[in-house]
Amino acid sequence: MALRNLRTRFLLSSGLLVLMTVASGAWGVFALTRLGEAVDATLDESEETIVLAASLATAIEREDDALLRIATGKADRGEGGLAAERERFEEAFARLAPFLKEPEERITLGSIRRNVDIYRAASDRMLATPVREDAWEVYHVNVNPALRGVVADCERVRELHFRGMRQTGIQARDRARRAAAVVGGILAAAVVTSILVASRLARAVVPPVLDLTRSVEALSRGDFDRRVSVTSADELGRLAAGFNQMAETLAEFRRLNLDEVIRAKETLESTLAALPDAVIVVDPSGDIVAANPTAWSVFRALGLDQVRRVEQLPLPTDSLDAVRGQLRGDGTGVTRPDLNRLLEVVLNGHQAKLLPTVMPIPEFSGGRPGAVVVLYDVTEFARLDELRAEMIAVASHELKTPLTTLRMNLMLMRERVEELSPLLREMVATAALGCEELAATIDELLDLTRIEAGQFRLNLDRVDLLGLAGHLADKFLPRFAEHDVRLDFVRGCDEAVVQGDAARLGVVLSNVLTNALKYTPDGGRVEIAVTTAVSGLKPHLLEVAVTDTGPGVPPEFREQVFEKFFRLEHLQPQSDGGVQGVGIGLYLCRQIVSLHGGKMRCEAVTGGPGARFVVELPAATAEP
Structure with missing residues (x-):
């Protein structure tokens, strides 16, 4: 059964690794525990056997000492303690017998028993011999050799157990090696399994992730046709399917948005073409991105066939500065209409006067400002302004002569003011003040005419x-x-x-x-x-x-x-x-x-x- 869940794969792989690690650890603990118990039991048994064998040898030697005291007459048979020593030997022999289980140990135990029986039979014959010399001969010929045999057998028992202890150490070493080999094998298997699991998971995870990463980068570059291969039904597969769906949606949105942009561009171009005035659109970098046919007609009339930058626009210096100010966004690009700064050009065989006006585009692209330059055709307004200036000049000159006469008459009347009534004196003063104000206004109008005509002169x-x-x-x-x-x-x-x-x-x-x-x-x-x-x-x-x-x-x-x-x-x-x-x-x-x-x-x-x-x-x- 295929696992379609990436999380389940990770959990199973991790569980397998954990299980193998726990198994190797548990086996190591079990093997070492058993080895320790076996070593402890062997050491305890060997120690007890060695002690009992020494006690057995001591008991037979003390029995021999009691026999010699009786034989030399230093004690009688009842007082010599021979029976007690024999009983002590038997107790030690009975305690030693269960520890001797190996065949060689059992043979040695039987030899001890036979030698002890021979020793005691010879001891009894020795004690029963009335002649001392004969008794000592029995001791040297029969009793002492049997005693040495018992002591030798006890020593052999200790030697056998010393050998057993060495053998136990060898077995413990072998068991430890086998346990180490088993644990090492389990660890090696765990390492191999980890490598295989990691390799499989890497093959299952890394390629889809890399493919998804490359697709995301392609999408950020505008490649909305890039798709991710769906190779599984797990989380990565669902992620790839979701990415493909998103890319499809974005591609469709881009197609729709592109159509809208094209329609908006066509609408803008149509609108600009329908405007009677020249319109020029400047982007934040100073490039001319749009201009209607009237603007291109103005450029051609001025002999400018290639106008791509704001510096190439045929505008007065203050208007160019206004455009640059708008592009900087510093608020210095506002210009007010001034009929004294007009652009004169011949359009369709007629002299036209154009008024440059700069307007801001607050957020053209990327939050940066742009600008729109409109060249209004103010030919008729300029003509009317010229007529106004001429009318003001003519009217000012025409009014100045009768006003001078009126001022002179009022001056003459003020010289004879004492002959007038108070009411008339006030009327004359008021009329004189009005004439002065009218004369000042006429002078201002004349100065205005001279400034506009470029004839205003200063006496520096x-x-x-x-x-x-x-x-x-x-x-x-x-x-x-x-x-x-x-x-x-x-x-x-x-x-x-x-x-x-x-x-x-x-x-x-x-x-x-x-x-x-x-x-x-x-x-x-x-x-x-x-x-x-x-x-x-x-x-x-x-x-x-x-x-x-x-x-x-x-x-x-x-x-x-x-x-x-x-x-x-x-x-x-x-x-x-x-x-x-x-x-x-x-x-x-x-x-x-x-x-x-x-x-x-x-x-x-x-x-x-x-x-x-x-x-x-x-x-x-x-x-x-």
Whole structure:
């Protein structure tokens, strides 16, 4: 009957080995125990026999001594103790007889008996002889030889038992050798059986396990058609059958999944092809893995037939940096639409303007981020933006002439203000202030037009930021006091000189101070501070920071506030709309600071509400 259970095989094999080991041990213990008992019995019997033989020899000699005392007259027959000695001999003889079992020992025992009988008969004749000389002759001729014969027989008994003891030792040695041979044979059989059992179990276990291991490795490499041979119905056979079933299931799943992937790929390609804008997909390593036909048309129009890497994309530097930032996953890849950075290309015989936009793919493959680049066709939007810029430029120029006339008339009226009633004086002052604000707005619009046209010019000279900021603080102090807002000027360094346009930098700081006043409630505080930004051992950057205690700017809008026509109130329904403006002041400020080689940013105020606008400019080198 075939054993189909691997566990049963192991148990039977182990049981057989244990049984053989126990049998060999039990046989060894049994043989050694019997050998010990036989040796002990032989030694005890031999020792008793030797003692009895010595006692027998002693008894006959003492009987002879009693005989000689009677013969010499030193004692009479009754007092000599001859009878007692003879009785003692007989007791010793009776005790010795059962121990003498071997034929040679029985013959020796009979010789003792005959010699003792001869000895005693001769002793009695000796005692019955009246003549002493004749009695001594009988002793020497008959009694003494018989005595020597008895003593010799007793000595022979001891010799025979000494020989028996030697023979017992030889037998014990032979038995021990036979027992050792038997135990050795059993152990050898156990070893041979162990080798056979181990070999059989190895042939039954190792090949299937190796086959299963190789199949698992093949499966991990994607070889889902690999199968394991089922050679038995035991646990390994069931394991192999289970593995084959799993591999079959995985293969079927892979086929179904591959079909789904193919369908998804086709759907994605169809979707990308249907999009009117150019779409480019970049994997985490920077390779272009997908692009729709519009994108390839753009590449061909720019003379790029082979575009495989992100570095080959015809994008502005900031857009390429945005793609790299998205691939790094550091969050620096967000770009905002800017119609001043467009990609111009001729598509289908028409001039097209494309706006690059980078969007992240959080988990492209293996948990690593990818990126999608979309080139939006904003030709019409760009045209509208150009029209807007032209309209703003024309309107600004057209408004400037009548506004100048109106300002001159108001100035003339203010010279004769004492002739007017208080109500009219207030109306004239209000109209003059409105004209000033309108003139500032028109100037901003004109500057915006010049920046977009690339015609904005700076009159560079050495500018003392401490003096400029202090002058503006003094200028704005009455306006701040009028609104019950405290204005503090902080000198954070001894010297702050930059290479720049003092008028334009004044416009920047004035704009920031004006915004701070607009958004700071009554009783609040605004601070303008000039400090140095230290890098390494030498200060090389200067900072002008304006901090207010107003509502502040939410983190998500701190970059958007520097965009054209952006109004925070438009995105915050809770705002009361009391703050007026067109939303180009901070845009112009950042552009002016950028033309000076500096940066401008918006920060949160540490430890309280409010906003902090920082203008960072490179320090001017010392004059020779």
